[in-house]
Amino acid sequence: MMFNSGDIAFIAICSMLVFFMTPGLGLFYAGMVRRKNAINTIMSVMFCCGLATVMWFVFGYSLSFGPDAGGFGVIGNLSNVFFHGVSATEPGPYASTIPGALYAVFQLVFCIVTPAIVVGSLSGRMKFSALFVFVTAWLILVYYPMAHMVWSKGGLIAGLGAVDFAGGYVIEISSGISGLVACIILGTRKGYGIQSYHPHNIPLFVIGGGILWVGWFAFNGGSALGANELAVQAIVNTMIASAAAMLSWMLIETVLYKKVTVMGAMTGSIVGLVAITPGAGFVPFEAALFIGGIVSPICFFFLSKVKEKFAYDDALDAFGCHGISGIWGVIATGLFAKTAINPVAQWNGLFFGDTKLFNAQMMALGISVIYSAVMTGAIMLILKKVMTIRVSPEEEALGLDISEHSESAYPAFSGIDQ
Numbered sequence: 112m113m114f115n116s117g118d119i120a121f122i123a124i125c126s127m128l129v130f131f132m133t134p135g136l137g138l139f140y141a142g143m144v145r146r147k148n149a150i151n152t153i154m155s156v157m158f159c160c161g162l163a164t165v166m167w168f169v170f171g172y173s174l175s176f177g178p179d180a181g182g183f184g185v186i187g188n189l190s191n192v193f194f195h196g197v198s199a200t201e202p203g204p205y206a207s208t209i210p211g212a213l214y215a216v217f218q219l220v221f222c223i224v225t226p227a228i229v230v231g232s233l234s235g236r237m238k239f240s241a242l243f244v245f246v247t248a249w250l251i252l253v254y255y256p257m258a259h260m261v262w263s264k265g266g267l268i269a270g271l272g273a274v275d276f277a278g279g280y281v282i283e284i285s286s287g288i289s290g291l292v293a294c295i296i297l298g299t300r301k302g303y304g305i306q307s308y309h310p311h312n313i314p315l316f317v318i319g320g321g322i323l324w325v326g327w328f329a330f331n332g333g334s335a336l337g338a339n340e341l342a343v344q345a346i347v348n349t350m351i352a353s354a355a356a357m358l359s360w361m362l363i364e365t366v367l368y369k370k371v372t373v374m375g376a377m378t379g380s381i382v383g384l385v386a387i388t389p390g391a392g393f394v395p396f397e398a399a400l401f402i403g404g405i406v407s408p409i410c411f412f413f414l415s416k417v418k419e420k421f422a423y424d425d426a427l428d429a430f431g432c433h434g435i436s437g438i439w440g441v442i443a444t445g446l447f448a449k450t451a452i453n454p455v456a457q458w459n460g461l462f463f464g465d466t467k468l469f470n471a472q473m474m475a476l477g478i479s480v481i482y483s484a485v486m487t488g489a490i491m492l493i494l495k496k497v498m499t500i501r502v503s504p505e506e507e508a509l510g511l512d513i514s515e516h517s518e519s520a521y522p523a524f525s526g527i528d529q
Contacts, residue, residue, distance in 0.1 A: 129329050130223065132224050133156060134322070135322025136228065140319070141312070142316025146312075147513070149520035150520050154239065163219070163222050164219060169193060173190060174186055174187045174189070184266050185259065194215065197212050205264075208336075232425045233294055233297055235511065236300050239515045241494060245491070253483055253486045257483070267478070268475045273472050274448065275389045276334050277391055284433075284434060284479045284480065286429055287436075291434060293490075294424050294430075296491040324380055327384045332346040341392050344391070344452060347399075348391045351387075352399040352402050353381075355383060360407040363407060363408060363411050383402075385440060389443075390443055393447075393455075402447070405443075438480075441475070
């Protein structure tokens with residue numbers, strides 16, 4: 112098989128940019144927390160680069176994309192452990208114009224960023240040792256099965272006819288739902304609901320958000336697995352949806368508060384990026400505008416009303432931003448997908464007169480939500496039984512930078528840090 116050098120270059124660059132999203136997420140999250148927890152927040156994201164990579168090479172890729180084990184479409188077998196049969200000189204089973212090893216690395220960088228999203232829900236009160244064990248178990252029990260069910264040959268959700276271009280089910284919904292369940296079991300931060308938790312560095316948040324925005328073009332565009340027309344479709348849809356969501360969030364703030372905030376505008380762009388992810392390579396440009404425009408009021412409602420009503424401490428809003436936007440995105444894909452854009456979708460969306468894809472999307476949504484919630488709940492409840500998962504009240508008051516890492520993001524700072 113003759114490789115396409117353009118495709119190889121494109122996917123290699125996309126892999127680098129998606130990998131860069133993880134440190135970007137670290138900065139994005141760190142800007143939102145208190146000064147005394149900035150280092151811990153960055154570390155909670157960055158360690159995923161090391162852990163997820165080694166696990167992926169040893170057995171994660173095999174469990175995710177290897178031949179189906181047991182015939183249930185839930186998990187792969189161990190035939191590709193240590194990248195056995197994954198070659199830098201031969202194509203793999205999922206992309207014919209690039210080496211199998213490059214495909215594996217492109218999928219790896221998605222695997223790295225997903226648990227990094229989840230940890231945002233647990234910020235400010237979880238012991239790092241417990242977080243390390245949690246992420247290890249979560250990758251094995253949630254991420255690898257979700258990737259296999261949705262993207263592998265013989266996967267359960269793929270077999271329903273549901274589609275997910277770049278990670279609506281696998282990344283956004285799994286991380287958002289898991290974050291919600293985990294933060295409820297972990298419990299709230301000290302004083303949550305009584306005292307305010309203000310972001311300590313909004314420019315840092317914006318820098319991280321900007322890195323995420325740039326990386327998302329590779330996130331969605333690279334999922335075409337080649338430098339082709341489908342990649343262009345995904346990239347254009349990504350730009351349109353994120354911009355529409357930013358403006359929509361700004362409009363909401365203008366109506367409600369008579370002022371716009373940079374945090375609101377940046378948050379809008381991110382939820383727009385999440386919402387278009389599952390449908391980026393399936394929906395027409397006009398649909399991307401609608402998907403982005405609608406997602407901001409949906410997420411705003413969950414962040415401002417639902418979270419307050421139920422008082423769950425989703426510290427950095429993994430559920431409110433990623434989970435809810437991902438749910439809207441997979442529903443919208445069922446509404447607006449066109450087989451003419453991407454024949455991977457077996458049917459047109461509901462908006463174009465067919466119900467089959469929409470029904471498949473809804474079944475897949477139910478499976479994804481229930482599976483992620485049950486498995487994450489089991490992991491957290493077992494961890495609570497076998498180890499201490501929370502820092503002490505004194506350590507939480509001191510800040511996790513010092514208590515967990517003996518480092519300070521701002522060693523010259525000597526003021527009161529609440």
